[in-house]
Amino acid sequence: MHAGLGNLLILALPFLLLVFLFWSQRKRQQQAVQLQSSIAVGDQVVTTSGLFGTVTQLSDATADLEIAPGVVVRWDRRAIGSKVAA
Known part of the structure; x- marks a missing residue:
């Protein structure tokens, strides 16, 4: 058994x-x-690669992040890994 x-x-x-x-x-x-x-405009986020930024614009596929005053970069929205706790 x-x-x-x-x-x-x-x-x-x-x-x-x-x-x-x-x-x-x-x-x-x-x-x-x-x-x-x-995710909404104004949120503080971290990308999956560790870049911190503030969301300045969103579309269905991309997110524009301000990473320094006046420096905005466009990311694939799926690359946002988490929100930063306020």
């Missing part, structure tokens, strides 16, 4: 790992969509 349970466990572990990986990826995607929809 113990050998059957061991075989079942060996077969179930990879399946459970795959379920966990898909679930965590889906959760990250939902968080990214939520972040993108919450």
